[in-house]
Amino acid sequence: MILRPERWNASGSLVPVVATSLLLWSTLYSISKPNARRRVTIPLAAAFTVIAALNARNFSSNDIVNSIFARFIIIYFSHSLFILGFVSSPELEDERKRWLIARSMRPGGAHGPAIDDQQISDNASGSSNYVFSYKVLLNPLCFGTKWEVPLRAVRGGGGDSLATRFAHKSRSITPASDLKQPSFPSEIRGKTLQKPKSRIMFILRRLFTLFCRYLALCIYFDQDLFFWMPRGIPENRDDYILGGDNFFLKSLPCLLVGRCSNDAHAHTQAVRATLLRLHWVLVQIVPDYCTLSSYHDILAIIGVATRVDDPSEWPPMYGSIAEAYTVRRFWSSFWHLLIYRSFSTFSKSILAILGISGRHPISRYTHNILVFLLSGIMHEIVPWLLTPDQCMKCGCHHQIWRFVLQVFGMMVEGAVQFVWIKLERWLFGPGVEQVRLYVAMKRCLGYMWVLFWLIWVAEQTYFPFTYCLAS
Incomplete structure (x- = not known):
């Protein structure tokens, strides 16, 4: 770990801490007010983000901690921008109603024969709206909401969340007075009323x-x-x-x-x-x-x-490394997806501006490139904030290339998989996918491919940068 006690003092950390506190307060307060004009908060949140990021180097004496802090600031602002700028007010209010209804159905909650608009209004008073803000903003995976990243459900805990089940069962909210508790799916009521973990x-x-x-x-x-x-x-x-x-x-x-x-x-x-x-x-x-x-x-x-x-609201951040037998699965099934929802939304907006529809043949890979490009830019910004001298000397663009190159790995394996499947069915027939030994062999080949790919990417990105620093 890189320690810098000689150039760090506790008073210097006040600026990033205060700026981050104001960023959190301004966004949480904005979401806590139903039907508020939330987009006016974006410039204020952006200003606090810039101040905190520019002073991330002074957050602590440990550059690894500072790096995580800087990434947290950027990821939090990106997610806040998604909620404040890309989620419409009716959508957010629908989600607030879903959450309040789900909250009232929990053991110890308000169990009446019906949940009407007055109950929604009563439940939304006081601290409930701030808790809802916390659930939405400090939740970049949008877990338990209609915007939830789907793969999180398979990483443990996802299936036990009432909010998740209800959000998936009821995408379009009806007036609260029409939502009778008996009309909820029995599986949701059973999951709600059972003893919690x-x-x-x-x-x-x-x-x-x-x-x-x-x-x-x-x-x-x-x-x-x-x-x-x-x-x-x-x-x-x-x-x-x-x-x-x-x-x-x-x-x-x-x-x-x-x-x-x-x-x-x-x-x-x-x-x-x-x-x-x-x-x-x-x-x-x-x-x-x-x-x-x-x-x-x-x-x-x-x-x-x-x-x-609840325990069910905290699934593991990462998936199983055993799932990483392709480059695509390495990033989608094993790696964390903290930036996926916001960066994916930004990417789709860029594609819409460029006039590339979702049905276009190149749309999928262009979307992937943009998501990884945004991630690479985020990872490049961090060393510029913490070690600007190194970036001035050798550049930090290797971070961008590290992420963008992943898409080309996905393209290569996609082409190979397409040909492999054709040959597989032609040579062995459709039943070969059920042979465990054959599946295990393919998995092993996949693990080797991912390892060699990561080695090659390291050669193309980290090696030139490290050579420059050592020169």
């Missing part, structure tokens, strides 16, 4: 998981392990030269098929090149996975312990 067990599980993530980070950042290289020779600038010694054509075959078994030096260099590339693959995954998930666990524990949230 144990908060104590949820908190204990999250505490144990948090401890495991802490141990993983301690092991990962151990100096001897993190910088270990064969024969104790530390990494140097020459390791990042991408010349004629292509890793995939020389070093990898050397290890896999023993082409350099008689040359000790070549074998050592091949091991060194492989370890270095695996290191950079882990750099792309492990710190974010463990750190962001740890913060997510802490917030989940606080939300559930204070009874503001």
Whole structure:
């Protein structure tokens, strides 16, 4: 971890903390007022975001914490912009009604023969609107709303949320006086009235998981392990030269098929090149996975312990790594989707401005490129805020390329999968998909493909940047 105690003081953190507090207050207050003119809040929120982001370097003495803080500011503003600028007032008020109705149906809530408009008005008074604001704004996955990112339901907890079920069952709200409790689907009523999951067990599980993530980070950042290289020779600038010694054509075959078994030096260099590339693959995954998930666990524990949230409202931030057997599934089924809803909406708006309809053949991949481009821009902004000297010297555009290149990986695997399926059915017939050994073999090939793809992307992005810094 990068510490900067010599250039950090506690008073300097006041500016980003105050700006962030004002950003949160202004947006939460705007959403808490039914039928308010929310778009006027956007310029104010943007100003607080800029102030907080420009001072993110002073938030703490740890650059990793500062990086997460800067990304939080950008992600929160993006999601707020989606809610304030792209969700219409009737849509938001419909969602408020859904939430209030769902809240009244919970054990201990208001259970009457009917839920009328007066009850909605009564329930919306006081702190309820602020809780609703919290549920909407500090929820970039839009979990439990009509804008929910669909894949979150399969990551655990999604199916147990009343708000999610009700939002999916009733997309268009009718007047509250027409919504009788008996008219709700029986599965929703049963799910609502059953005994909720144990908060104590949820908190204990999250505490144990948090401890495991802490141990993983301690092991990962151990100096001897993190910088270990064969024969104790530390990494140097020459390791990042991408010349004629292509890793995939020389070093990898050397290890896999023993082409350099008689040359000790070549074998050592091949091991060194492989370890270095695996290191950079882990750099792309492990710190974010463990750190962001740890913060997510802490917030989940606080939300559930204070009874503001239910355990079912806190599914895991990341999916299972076992699902990452294609590049597309790596990003959609394993990686977090915190920016997907807002960036996807922005992308669709850009496509609409360009006149590219959703039915156009290139629409899907253009949409993907724009989403990853926006994500890359966000990740490039962060080092410009925290380490501007490095970006001035070597540029930080490798962050943009790292994300945009993912779409080309999806294109390649999409073409290969199309041909593979045709050949598969022609050679083996349609029943081959049920053969477990065959499916396992395809999974293993998929994992190898994703690993090699991440290695290649690291070579094209991190290696030139690191070589420049070492020069």
